[in-house]
Amino acid sequence: MKRKEIRVCILRVGGTNCDAETKRAFQESGMKAEVVHFNQLTKTKGLLDFNILVIPGGFSHGDYVRAGAIWATQFNATLKEELSQFVEEGRPVLGICNGFQVLVEAGLLPQFEGRNPFPEAALASNNPPGYNCRWVYLRHESSSNKCVFTREIPVGSILRIPIAHAEGRFIFKKEKEEKYLKKLLDNDQLIFRYCHPNGKSAEGEYPANPNNSFYDIAGISAPSGTVFGLMPHPERAYFGWQLPDWTKSGIMPTFGDGRLIFESVAKYLTKKF
Amino acid sequence: MTFVFRCKTPFSLYKINVLAADDRQLEKISREMAIGLDAKELNAVKNYFCRKRRNPTDIELQTIGQTWSEHCFHKTFKGDITTEDGKIQSLFKTYIAKATSELNLPWCYSVFEDNAGIVEFDENYAIAAKVETHNHPSAIEPFGGAATGVGGVIRDILGVWADPIACTNVLGFGPLNYDRNKLPRGVKHPKYLFRGVVAGIGCYGNNMGIPTVNGAIYFDESYVGNVVVFCGCVGLLPKRKFAKIAKSGDIILLVGGRTGRDGIHGVTFASAELTEKSAEISRSAVQIANPIEEEKLKRAIIEVRDKELGSSITDLGGGGLSSAVGEMAHRFDCGAQIELERVPLKYDGISPWEIYISESQERMLLLVSPKNLEAVLRIFRDEDVEATPIGKFTDNRVLSIHYEGYPVADLDMDFLFAPPKTERVSKWNKVLLKEPAFPEPQNLDHYVLKLLSSAAITSREKVVRTYDHEVKGNTVLKPLHGQFGGPNDAAIIKPLEDRWKGLSISCAMNPRFGKIDPYWMAASAIDEAIRNNTAVGGRRIALLDNFVWGSPEKPDRMGSLVKACEACYKFARGFKAPFISGKDSLYNESPLGPVTPTLLMTAIGIVPDIRKAVSLDLKSPGHLVYVVGYTFAELGGSEYYRLTGMLGRSVPKVRLPQAKHIMQTVIAAIDSGCVRACHDVSEGGLVVAAAEMAITSNYGVKLQLENVPKNCNANRNDFVLFSESNSRFLIEVPESQAEKFESLADNVPHAVVGEVTNEHRLSVFGLRNGKLIDVALDKLAEAWKQGLEGKT
Incomplete structure (x- = not known):
C-alpha cells in the first residue's frame, strides 16, 4: 500500500491531550491520521477500518486509580475482540507515554505468552518522585529489526527525545525481575533504554534515567514486534525546531530523532501490505 | 429585631427587610450575609427597593453584592479618586485604557472588553491573552487555589472562543526559611504554600495538556501573609469564528461541571482582607479543581466554535452564574429569564441563592439560538460533558429568576450595572x-x-520541570534552555503548522523597586517585560497589567497605586506597547500588613520567523x-x-x-x-x-x-x-x-x-x-x- 493509504487511528478519551501533535507527526510522514474518540469507535467506526492504532499521551480519565488503568479496563470491556484481531493481523499498535501505560495495564505489553489478563509489568511513580519534563537520551537496543516502529533505526543508535510524566518507572515484580528481563532480551523486546549523551548506559543514574526505571527501560515491544510502547514522546521530537538547543548550530536541523519512529512504521506498512 | 423573613416557598428563600433598616442595620445585614457592600451602596439598594415598593430576596441581595464587588466590577479602578493634586475620574480610563486608545494600533482586535485581550497574529488568526490573580484562595488552600486559578484563566481564553495554547504563572512567596514562630495564627508557612501552589499549577496545566512556558518566582517578606499567584493563558483564535452576536430569544446554556457549594462568596472573600479566621470562615470560598472536566469542555467548545453554532460565550468565574448571566445580558442590551432549578447540582440541599453565586469550577455559559440547540447539545453529549438550557435572553432588560415556578428575583439591568461610584482618597x-x-x-x-x-x-529548574512545557509540541524556545537548563528570557510558541511565525511570551516584576518608588517600579516592569521579549526576537509588544495591592480604602495604598498607573500610561505610550487586558487584586492585607505594591507586566510579542529566534x-x-x-x-x-x-x-x-x-x-x-x-x-x-x-x-x-x-x-x-x-x-x-x-x-x-x-x-x-x-x-x-x- 502507498503511504497515503495508511489509515492511522489516534484514539482519545477524556484527558487525552497529545492527540493533535501525534496526528501531525503521522501526517508529516505521509500517512492519513485521524483523531477518533473512543465513544465513536465503539458506536460508529470500526477499529478494523484502520491500519495503525495509536494511544497518545495525556491523562486518560484523569489517571485516577493508576495511570492508564481505567482506559485499559474500558478497552478490555468493550473492544477486546476487535483489538485482538487487530493485533493478530499484525497491524501496528503504538502507545506513547499514557498510551504505554494503557498497553501495559491492558496486558498488551510485554505479552510474554499471549495476552495476559493481568499486567505483567507496571509503570510506577517516578523516583525521584513527581512530574518530570526533560529531554533524555535513548539507545536503540533491538538488533533483530522485529519492532516495526524502530526497524529503520540501526542498533546502538542514540536518540534524543523528551519525556513528561510522573509515572514512568518501568518495573517487573521483584521476584520475576531476572526471569522477565531475560525474556525481554531473548525475544528482542527491549527496544529503548535510557542512556548518557555518549551512549553509555544510565545504570539507574539520575537524570540520564529520569525515573529510576528497572534496567533503564524506556520502551518495549510485544514479541511480535508490532505492539510498541514507550514513555518518551517522539511526536515532540519530530521537527528540528522542537529540539531543546536547536539555536546552537547556525542552521536549524530539519528533523528531530522522533521522526525515525513514524518513518519506520510507514516503511513497514508500505512494504508489508 | 430581625430583618430576615422566611418566604412561604417549598424551598429555602428569605426576604430581607431593608426598607425598615437604618444605616447601621443595613451594614449589619451586609456583614451577616457576607455581601460586602458599603454604606453608600447599601443605600442605593434600599432606594431601589423603595421605588419597587418591596423588600429584596436573599438571591437578589447576593446578586447585587457579587455584581458590585471589587472583584467583578473593579470599582476602585473605575471610581473617583481624590488626590493631593485634584480628582482622578477612573484610574483605568485616565491611565491604562488611555495609553491603548491614544496609540490606536490597528492590530489591537479587542481590548478590555472581553474575558481576554485579543490582538492580531496574522491574516486569519488572532491571539487572546489573559492573566488573573488567585491570591486569596491560594493563601487558604494553596493546591486548590492555584489549580483553580489556572482553570479560571484557561476558561477566560475559551470565553473568547480561543483555543488555549500556553500557560504562564508568576508567584510570590515569603522567604522559604521564614521563622515559624513569627507566623501569626491563620497564616500558613511559605514553604507549605510554595509546594502547594507549584503542585496545583502543574496539575492543572499538565492534565489539560497546555504547556506552561513562562513564569517567575519572587520572594518578599510581605508575601508571607499575602501569597501572590498570577496565572496566565494565551490562546489562538481563527478571526472569523469570533462570535459575540447574542440576541433576545437565544437560549442560555450552562455547560461543564456540576454546581456545588464550593466557591460560595469567592469574590466577596477576594475583596476583603485576610484575617486569622479566613481559613475557617472562607474555606468554602475555595473551589475544587477537575482539569479533566475542563479538557473535555474545551474540546466541545472548540467544536461548537468551528461549526459556528454559538452566538456568544463567557466563563463562570468570580460570582458564578450571577455575574456571567448579568454581564452577558448587559453586554447585549438584553434581559434574562432563568429557571434556576434546571442547574445540575452536585448534591441536594443547596438554596437558590447559593446555586446562583456558586463558583464551582469547569463551567461556562453559552448563548445558542434555538435552531442550533440540538446540534450543540449533541456535541457536548459526544464529549461526555453536561449541557443544560437554563433560560433565555429577553428584550426587556430585566433579570428574572424563577425557582420551581416561584419568582425569586426580579432586577432591572440598568440598576444592577450602575452601582454608585466608588470614591477613594x-x-x-x-x-x-x-x-x-x-x-x-x-x-x-x-x-x-x-x-x-x-x-x-x-535556578528554578526543579519547579519548571514539574510543568509540562513541551505538550502540543510547539514550544520553540523553552523556559529551560538546552542541556544545562539556562533561563531563556522569553518563551516562543509556533502556533500554526504551516507558518514560521511565532509568538513570544515574557514577563517582569520588580517588587523591590516598588518599596522605593512605585512609579519607577512600574516603568521598570514595562521595560523589563519588553526587554525580555526583545532578547529572543519578539516585537510588536502587547502588554497585560496585573496589580496586586493593599486595601484601596487606605489612602497611602491608593497613593502608590496612582503613581504606578501614571507610569503605566507614560511608558506604555512611550514604548508603543498598548495594554490589552489587565486585572487588579486589591485588599491584599493580612495580620502582617499589606502586600508590597506588586505589578506584573506580561508581554506578548510576535517573532516573524522563529528560525531567527x-x-x-x-x-x-x-x-x-x-x-x-x-x-x-x-x-x-x-x-x-x-x-x-x-x-x-x-x-x-x-x-x-x-x-x-x-x-x-x-x-x-x-x-x-x-x-x-x-x-x-x-x-x-x-x-x-x-x-x-x-x-x-x-x-x-x-x-x-x-x-x-x-x-x-x-x-x-x-x-x-x-x-x-x-x-x-x-x-x-x-x-x-x-x-x-x-x-x-x-x-x-x-x-x-x-x-x-x-x-x-x-x-x-x-x-x-x-x-x-x-x-x-x-x-x-x-x-x-x-x-x-x-x-x-
Missing part, C-alpha cells in the same frame, strides 16, 4: 530612604556566587560580547543591596526615548543575523547575566568593566557589576559580523566588553585593578543550580 507618602555608604568589597568572587545562589536568582547560550569561543545600553549607579532595590540587608534609594529609571531605540536596535540586529546570543541584564546585574550565559553554554567569558558604557557615577567595580539599570542587553556577535552590528547600533550606547572563551571560567577585569573576578564555570553552575530547595 489617595495620599502619596514619600518614603525617606538613604543611599548606603560602604567601601567597595574586596572579594567580589564571593558576591557573584552569593548572588547566583540567592533565592531571587537561583535567539537564545541566551553562548555559541562559540572567540565571539565578541557586547553590552547594549547604559549602566548607571542604580543599585536601589537591587539584589546586591539586598544581600547586604540594604534597600537604598537609587532605583533604576527608564529613559525614553533611548530605551525604545535600544529595543529597536536589538531587534534590527537579530533580524540581520549577526546576534548569536542575547540575554537581558536584570536581577544581579551584568555579571549575573554573563554567568547565566556561560553556564547555559559551558563556555567561558572574559569581561572588561572599563569598556562598559556607563555614567560617571558608576565609578566602582561593584556598581558596574551589580547595577540593575534598565534597557540593557548582553549580546554575542561573531567578529566577522562586528562591523555590521556596530553600524546598526550606531545611535545607542554599546561597546565590546569581552569575549567568549574556551576556558570554562568567568573572568572579569576591573576598572583599575586588573583581574577582579575569576571563577571556574562549574563553581558558578554549582551555586546557580543550588535551587530553591536549598533555601528551605
Whole structure:
C-alpha cells in the first residue's frame, strides 16, 4: 500500500491531550491520521477500518486509580475482540507515554505468552518522585529489526527525545525481575533504554534515567514486534525546531530523532501490505 | 429585631427587610450575609427597593453584592479618586485604557472588553491573552487555589472562543526559611504554600495538556501573609469564528461541571482582607479543581466554535452564574429569564441563592439560538460533558429568576450595572530612604556566587520541570534552555503548522523597586517585560497589567497605586506597547500588613520567523560580547543591596526615548543575523547575566568593566557589576559580523566588553585593578543550580 493509504487511528478519551501533535507527526510522514474518540469507535467506526492504532499521551480519565488503568479496563470491556484481531493481523499498535501505560495495564505489553489478563509489568511513580519534563537520551537496543516502529533505526543508535510524566518507572515484580528481563532480551523486546549523551548506559543514574526505571527501560515491544510502547514522546521530537538547543548550530536541523519512529512504521506498512 | 423573613416557598428563600433598616442595620445585614457592600451602596439598594415598593430576596441581595464587588466590577479602578493634586475620574480610563486608545494600533482586535485581550497574529488568526490573580484562595488552600486559578484563566481564553495554547504563572512567596514562630495564627508557612501552589499549577496545566512556558518566582517578606499567584493563558483564535452576536430569544446554556457549594462568596472573600479566621470562615470560598472536566469542555467548545453554532460565550468565574448571566445580558442590551432549578447540582440541599453565586469550577455559559440547540447539545453529549438550557435572553432588560415556578428575583439591568461610584482618597507618602555608604568589597568572587545562589536568582529548574512545557509540541524556545537548563528570557510558541511565525511570551516584576518608588517600579516592569521579549526576537509588544495591592480604602495604598498607573500610561505610550487586558487584586492585607505594591507586566510579542529566534547560550569561543545600553549607579532595590540587608534609594529609571531605540536596535540586529546570543541584564546585574550565559553554554567569558558604557557615577567595580539599570542587553556577535552590528547600533550606547572563551571560567577585569573576578564555570553552575530547595 502507498503511504497515503495508511489509515492511522489516534484514539482519545477524556484527558487525552497529545492527540493533535501525534496526528501531525503521522501526517508529516505521509500517512492519513485521524483523531477518533473512543465513544465513536465503539458506536460508529470500526477499529478494523484502520491500519495503525495509536494511544497518545495525556491523562486518560484523569489517571485516577493508576495511570492508564481505567482506559485499559474500558478497552478490555468493550473492544477486546476487535483489538485482538487487530493485533493478530499484525497491524501496528503504538502507545506513547499514557498510551504505554494503557498497553501495559491492558496486558498488551510485554505479552510474554499471549495476552495476559493481568499486567505483567507496571509503570510506577517516578523516583525521584513527581512530574518530570526533560529531554533524555535513548539507545536503540533491538538488533533483530522485529519492532516495526524502530526497524529503520540501526542498533546502538542514540536518540534524543523528551519525556513528561510522573509515572514512568518501568518495573517487573521483584521476584520475576531476572526471569522477565531475560525474556525481554531473548525475544528482542527491549527496544529503548535510557542512556548518557555518549551512549553509555544510565545504570539507574539520575537524570540520564529520569525515573529510576528497572534496567533503564524506556520502551518495549510485544514479541511480535508490532505492539510498541514507550514513555518518551517522539511526536515532540519530530521537527528540528522542537529540539531543546536547536539555536546552537547556525542552521536549524530539519528533523528531530522522533521522526525515525513514524518513518519506520510507514516503511513497514508500505512494504508489508 | 430581625430583618430576615422566611418566604412561604417549598424551598429555602428569605426576604430581607431593608426598607425598615437604618444605616447601621443595613451594614449589619451586609456583614451577616457576607455581601460586602458599603454604606453608600447599601443605600442605593434600599432606594431601589423603595421605588419597587418591596423588600429584596436573599438571591437578589447576593446578586447585587457579587455584581458590585471589587472583584467583578473593579470599582476602585473605575471610581473617583481624590488626590493631593485634584480628582482622578477612573484610574483605568485616565491611565491604562488611555495609553491603548491614544496609540490606536490597528492590530489591537479587542481590548478590555472581553474575558481576554485579543490582538492580531496574522491574516486569519488572532491571539487572546489573559492573566488573573488567585491570591486569596491560594493563601487558604494553596493546591486548590492555584489549580483553580489556572482553570479560571484557561476558561477566560475559551470565553473568547480561543483555543488555549500556553500557560504562564508568576508567584510570590515569603522567604522559604521564614521563622515559624513569627507566623501569626491563620497564616500558613511559605514553604507549605510554595509546594502547594507549584503542585496545583502543574496539575492543572499538565492534565489539560497546555504547556506552561513562562513564569517567575519572587520572594518578599510581605508575601508571607499575602501569597501572590498570577496565572496566565494565551490562546489562538481563527478571526472569523469570533462570535459575540447574542440576541433576545437565544437560549442560555450552562455547560461543564456540576454546581456545588464550593466557591460560595469567592469574590466577596477576594475583596476583603485576610484575617486569622479566613481559613475557617472562607474555606468554602475555595473551589475544587477537575482539569479533566475542563479538557473535555474545551474540546466541545472548540467544536461548537468551528461549526459556528454559538452566538456568544463567557466563563463562570468570580460570582458564578450571577455575574456571567448579568454581564452577558448587559453586554447585549438584553434581559434574562432563568429557571434556576434546571442547574445540575452536585448534591441536594443547596438554596437558590447559593446555586446562583456558586463558583464551582469547569463551567461556562453559552448563548445558542434555538435552531442550533440540538446540534450543540449533541456535541457536548459526544464529549461526555453536561449541557443544560437554563433560560433565555429577553428584550426587556430585566433579570428574572424563577425557582420551581416561584419568582425569586426580579432586577432591572440598568440598576444592577450602575452601582454608585466608588470614591477613594489617595495620599502619596514619600518614603525617606538613604543611599548606603560602604567601601567597595574586596572579594567580589564571593558576591557573584552569593548572588547566583540567592533565592531571587537561583535556578528554578526543579519547579519548571514539574510543568509540562513541551505538550502540543510547539514550544520553540523553552523556559529551560538546552542541556544545562539556562533561563531563556522569553518563551516562543509556533502556533500554526504551516507558518514560521511565532509568538513570544515574557514577563517582569520588580517588587523591590516598588518599596522605593512605585512609579519607577512600574516603568521598570514595562521595560523589563519588553526587554525580555526583545532578547529572543519578539516585537510588536502587547502588554497585560496585573496589580496586586493593599486595601484601596487606605489612602497611602491608593497613593502608590496612582503613581504606578501614571507610569503605566507614560511608558506604555512611550514604548508603543498598548495594554490589552489587565486585572487588579486589591485588599491584599493580612495580620502582617499589606502586600508590597506588586505589578506584573506580561508581554506578548510576535517573532516573524522563529528560525531567527535567539537564545541566551553562548555559541562559540572567540565571539565578541557586547553590552547594549547604559549602566548607571542604580543599585536601589537591587539584589546586591539586598544581600547586604540594604534597600537604598537609587532605583533604576527608564529613559525614553533611548530605551525604545535600544529595543529597536536589538531587534534590527537579530533580524540581520549577526546576534548569536542575547540575554537581558536584570536581577544581579551584568555579571549575573554573563554567568547565566556561560553556564547555559559551558563556555567561558572574559569581561572588561572599563569598556562598559556607563555614567560617571558608576565609578566602582561593584556598581558596574551589580547595577540593575534598565534597557540593557548582553549580546554575542561573531567578529566577522562586528562591523555590521556596530553600524546598526550606531545611535545607542554599546561597546565590546569581552569575549567568549574556551576556558570554562568567568573572568572579569576591573576598572583599575586588573583581574577582579575569576571563577571556574562549574563553581558558578554549582551555586546557580543550588535551587530553591536549598533555601528551605
